[in-house]
Amino acid sequence: MTKMRLRRVICLPVFLIFLLGGGCAREESEKIHAPDSGEHPEAVSSALPESGITYLVIDEKVSDTPIKTQIEQQIVVSSVPTRAGLEDEIFRRYRSARARRGFRHHNVATNIYIYVYGTKEQANAGQGLWIGMIAMGPLDKEEPRVLISEERLAALSHVPEERFGLSEEERKKVFRESAAAEDRATREAMARVPGSQIMKQIDMERELEEKYKNELVRKYDLTNEQLQEIVVEAAMKGWPY
Incomplete structure (x- = not known):
């Protein structure tokens, strides 16, 4: 993957x-x-x-x-x-x-x-x-x-607002860190499990992604649901990652 x-x-x-x-x-x-x-x-x-x-x-x-x-x-x-x-x-x-x-x-x-x-x-x-x-x-x-x-x-006309105790700029940062966490999980899973064992590689990627995202939500005092809402907001507004 x-x-x-x-x-x-x-x-x-x-x-x-x-x-x-x-x-x-x-x-x-x-x-x-x-x-x-x-x-x-x-x-x-x-x-x-x-x-x-x-x-x-x-x-x-x-x-x-x-x-x-x-x-x-x-x-x-x-x-x-x-x-x-x-x-x-x-x-x-x-x-x-x-x-x-x-x-x-x-x-x-x-x-x-x-x-x-x-x-x-x-x-x-x-x-x-x-x-x-x-x-x-x-x-x-x-x-x-x-x-x-x-x-x-x-979104170009939207006035930035605070959500989940975070400003829009802070939510953009959370989104980028979430993307980086997924990249990290993918890279590490590919390094640890050979491509010939694709299902094990996928399972490893999911485990690592969950671990790194849990660290992220604790860092910003968010729930997993709030993190997902930030991801959806990023998609709607076109935030780069």
Whole structure:
């Protein structure tokens, strides 16, 4: 077992698989919204960015090979956009990417992936913590639809509050330590039990995880149920681990 069970709780299997390109995983608790099928992309792409909100491209990767020509952008928004404004901006940038020319192997990009994040921390984590995204692969015959993480978008407007006697920053720390405890349990179980004895390895991992999490809840004076609530909160708000 090479993945933490915490990450298996938070991350569903990849929900989009694009031929010759990347996909994007979403968290189990998040709600994904796409515009109604009757909405015309041309109308979306003509909108201007919302007043006072800027979108900063912090990373762009362009791959131009005989197999595919791919554009991937990682973008951070400066403040809290409306859902409609976020959809408009993502589609506007998608149409701009579609209009790019000058590639060596293909006339236009065959694969386009655009991700918008609420914070640089989410973007740099590389954990699929976007608030909105769009993806196009070579087999797509229709315009792609913008996907919005309703819960992570809403979390940008939440006022931090205290829960279980801990501030939000302290709960983020607890979440990271919980993830580290699971990583530690996995590594140690793999080191102690050979892969040929997979069931024993799984049992060892569970025992170690329980031990380290019990130490964690005692450290912060929490119950196991409260720790699980913090994990769920982290998934909903898109906290990096």
